Amino acid sequence: MTSPEVRRGPLDDDTAAQVRRLAAAAESVDGVAPLSEQPLLHLTAAAPTVHLLARGSDGAREGDGALDGYAQLDLDAPGTASAELVVAPGARRRGLGRLLLDGARTHAVEDRTGDPAGRRFTVWAHGDLPPARALASGAGLSVVRELWRMGVDLTALPADGERRPPRGIEIRTFEVGRDEEPWRRVNARAFAGHPEQGRISRADLDARIAEPWFDPAGFLLAERDGVLLGSVWTKVHPARGDEDAVGEIYVVGVDPDAQGLGLGGALTWRGLEHLRGLGLRRAMLYTEGDNEVAIRAYSRAGFGRTGVDVQFG
Template sequence: MKGVSTNHPDVERTDRLTAADAAAVFRLAGAAGDADGAYPLSEHTTLHLRHGGDRPAVHLLIRDGADVVGYAHVDTTDIVEGAAAELVVHPLRRRHGYGRALATAAMAVAAERDPAGRLRLWAHGDHPSASALALSLGFTRVRALWQMRRSLHTPVPEPVLADGVALRAFRPGADDEAWLAVNARAFADHPEQGRWTLPDLRTRMAEPWFDPAGFLLAVNADDDTLLGFHWTKVHGGDHDPIGEVYVLGVDPAAQGMGLGRTLTLAGLRHLREQGLSQVMLYVDEANRGAVALYTALGFARWATDVSYSR
């Protein structure tokens, strides 16, 4: 979410982007990410732009001739938490009212779908301009998501499995439903992760980065019941590769077995074996147990994404 001013540019609204407009949005997001040091769109939004999906969204665009210089993605499908939006303005077009216009248009979309007009705005990178815009429009800072990082050149202890627990790789097609069930239980209180469906899982499995060998499962050694998992990811592209603790979860019924630490260490060792030098993860600032675990394993806070609510 970027940009603050008092002008009123035209905002175009559509329920479906053309391939050309989606490509223009990715160029815009790339320019903003390069300037700010934080990519302005979440994975959920990026996948929706790339693949579409079964969750509808409203797209808001500001154009300067043939160029898309402002964009907002508004997801109104969460009836519990309310609509959520992400905004981005080109670095060379800021302070012209684009951010305020996009945020105001997103508020109008939310009001159409929800009589209470609830809306959450995500600011990736916690930039002061985003905070100023959100607060000026009556939003309140409600949630912070930390990005933490760790070097893989420092020692990674050997993971120790509890008695009766085995570690193996995810089997696409065979483990899908069992993983979704454990994921839903492990993240029952999580506003995004716990809602994943089979199409959500398979969309990510179709991504070029997906590697089942890095999707580690802790299972009961006797009957192969899934107890927990550590799904790792490798980011590459235009920058040096970096590993990620993508999703780490333990079935509530298997809590107390030390699986969180064991699975984290197993994943870190897997990523190091791929020749990576660094690993990152995202964790909710309020999840003190997870923050304590990752801090004890050598992670430190790197950046912050903030959610504002109205």
């Protein structure tokens, strides 16, 4: 088995399309997407990433250029490096996953631009599937973080919930070209301790706004006297095959100075109302597995755990 090809920075469109097809093939078998949103956006973005591309691991396809495995290493955060990887269903149980994992970890240790001692290496496993657990364990990695997926039946929500925002606060839709920087400032304050959400750059935000799913009508901002205090951003995952479209509470953020007003609950409810108004029957969100306050709040709103992503380090 040959070593994976290593590339840095954005991939060409053809190679990026191959990665997306590989991820889709894995998802059709595993029932969960192997790569999250950020790595997919970084396929063609000018981001500090390392791509590992494995071809021809299946003897029946040797030499035909087929992409059998892919790993991406995110080097954006100083001192840390986070990887995600996927192996084609027909190329599994041949050591390719371990080859990609070891390659990503090697690059994380050798890249010293963020830390002279090397970077702390982590890898995500979406769906917490047994083969991923075994791969991580065999590489000496253990669970360091859990990200819960929670879902709710929109048709079962009460007709009127925490709809009204706190007194003096108005809610309006996001305006492209006006609200990017104010939103980023509040988002950074709201998620100051979050390893991903708290460091959303303008390029990251612009990339999401450029995505086909972006709809400013589902991006709601809460203001008092023209000052942004919080927001709820929704997303719609289109129907696929026998699966109906699903709404997502993509991000809910409240400025620390506005905590305790009940704004987070009001914004979440407005987001759910928006998704229900689109005719969707279900909605979902992600939250940290150790965030007991958020989990209790979402549980009161009718959400229940539907899955978990696990980070190993």
